[in-house]
Amino acid sequence: MLALQYTLIPVLAVILGTLWASWRRPSATFVSAMQHLAAGVVFAAAAAEILPQVMHEGSPIATFIGGTLGVVVMLSLKALEGRTKGPVAMLGAIGIDILIDGLVLGLAFVAGAKAGLLLTIALTLEVLFLGLTVTAELGETVRSRRKVIAITIGLALLLPVGALVATPVAMFPPVVIAGFLSFGLMALLYLVTEELLVEAHERPDSPLVSAMFFVGFLGLLLIEEIMG
Secondary structure (H helix, E strand, O other): OHHHHHOHHHHHHHHHHHHHHHHOOOOHHHHHHHHHHHHHHHHHHHHHHHHHHHHHHOOHHHHHHHHHHHHHHHHHHHHHHHHOOOHHHHHHHHHHHHHHHHHHHHHHHHHOHHHHHHHHHHHHHHHHHHHHHHHHHHOOOOOOHHHHHHHHHHHHOHHHHHHHHHHHHHHOOHHHHHHHHHHHHHHHHHHHHHHHHHHHOOOOOOHHHHHHHHHHHHHHHHHHHHHO
């Protein structure tokens, strides 16, 4: 239930981002900076919290199975996204992405409250960017501003759905949990390397914008240090 409550934070971020983007379209440079920042935060959360939990269990078989499934699922999603066109395909890909994010967040709380809190911060930045992107993209084809906002909020609500799916995992043996965490780790790494950074580099770039990745990474590490 704790994970479900924390999903309300990124959901609220999506709503605020959607309202802002529907009122004023963000610049390409700002979006790129946000993508770099979110990538750094997500990468730090994966490396500092999820990875140690997987390594601590010391189960190569669970790590391999969970990690392999994570890679297969995310690459299959990429292949599906590449074969389809239009806003429906984009919405479907983002919907699956957000659903997996909710699942990963739920798994992080299985690993520990601090891991879940740090990942909440990371995913809040990520879905804030997604809210801005979806609103901007839909604004080009959907005339109704209310409809755009409703569609984006509907996608955001997939986060708590994913967290609910992860809830029964807490009842599984530690080895099985390690497999699920390995799956989530691969999903997060895919998000950083194949989504956020790739899309960020398609927009205007500069040393300052690129530095936002390291700002996000170091910022989350400092938060973890302060939290002890």
